[in-house]
Amino acid sequence: MNRYPLWKYILVACALVIGFIYTLPNFFGESPAVQVSSARATLKVDLKTLERVESTLKTAGVENKGTFLDSNGVKVRLQDTDTQLKAKDLLEKQFNPDASDPQYVIALNLLSSSPQWLTRLGALPMYLGLDLRGGVHFLLQVDMKGALTKRLDSISADLRSLMRDKTIRHGGIGREGERIVIRFRDEETRSKARLTLDDNQPDLLLADQGEGTDLKLVATLKPAAMKRIQEFAIKQNMGTLHNRIQRTRRCRADHCSTGYRPHRCPVAGGAGHGQGQGYSRSHGNAGNPHGR
Numbered sequence: 001m002n003r004y005p006l007w008k009y010i011l012v013a014c015a016l017v018i019g020f021i022y023t024l025p026n027f028f029g030e031s032p033a034v035q036v037s038s039a040r041a042t043l044k045v046d047l048k049t050l051e052r053v054e055s056t057l058k059t060a061g062v063e064n065k066g067t068f069l070d071s072n073g074v075k076v077r078l079q080d081t082d083t084q085l086k087a088k089d090l091l092e093k094q095f096n097p098d099a100s101d102p103q104y105v106i107a108l109n110l111l112s113s114s115p116q117w118l119t120r121l122g123a124l125p126m127y128l129g130l131d132l133r134g135g136v137h138f139l140l141q142v143d144m145k146g147a148l149t150k151r152l153d154s155i156s157a158d159l160r161s162l163m164r165d166k167t168i169r170h171g172g173i174g175r176e177g178e179r180i181v182i183r184f185r186d187e188e189t190r191s192k193a194r195l196t197l198d199d200n201q202p203d204l205l206l207a208d209q210g211e212g213t214d215l216k217l218v219a220t221l222k223p224a225a226m227k228r229i230q231e232f233a234i235k236q237n238m239g240t241l242h243n244r245i246q247r248t249r250r251c252r253a254d255h256c257s258t259g260y261r262p263h264r265c266p267v268a269g270g271a272g273h274g275q276g277q278g279y280s281r282s283h284g285n286a287g288n289p290h291g292r
Contacts (some may be wrong), residue, residue, distance in 0.1 A: 020220065021123060022120060024123065025118055028115075030110040031114055032077075032078050032081050032084035032110060033111040034087050034091060035105075035108075036073050036091060037104065039103055046069070047251060052094070055073050056204070060086075062083060064077060064087070065077040069254075075109065075111060088107075091106045092106045098292050112124065112125045141157040144226070149178075149274055152179075152180055155219075158175055160181065162200055162201075168192055168196065169184075169185075170183060173180040179218050180219040181219075184217065190217055194208075194217060197219065203222055205211040205220045205222050206218070
């Protein structure tokens, strides 16, 4: 014999069905995506931007699982992370030809793989926090051109001081691309300078160029020296990231013990020359990417 009226059983069944439907998106997982948004308030992302994204990917032969435009910008759903990174690089070059003055933000993202009918019902997956996602994953890419330029400029200044201390006359010292050029008026002075640099600058490869009164001594970094610069840039950035993480941990521990939780916690450390520019350029992918 039923103890409760039939309408109560029907109500419980309906609640279970609705709950099950709104739980389904969590079982479909997420797919990698790339998001294109405006970096300036005066620049709008519209249907023309969407068409430009689709055309760029189609020309490069990059397959995608769909593109769409929403309030945050253009989003492209992709097959896997390798395709995601390739698409990001393509769109970065297309939309930001001048890296020093970017007009668009090209970001990695994750999109729900649940069917559209669930999305239209407002059934969205539960977005996990940083701790449940397994922490932060950083991709460090050393800007070798910037690091080498900085190192060569420093060496140029050292060479000027060295030539002055050794009383070696020259016609000027300057950096030309990834090499340092020292000018001389006679062979004897150039030979003396070459011997001096061999003794004091072991990281440089020296080559004689020019003839007559326009003699040059061209110096470039040895491969071993370039490798040390790259390793130092990465080590510098790793140290910066480590310091920031440790500072954040101490800050959170202090706030937990006192019960005080401020809006933000200051972190220590500065950008090194290593993704990045060292930057290195350091790209992080963490937490809830949907909130970007």
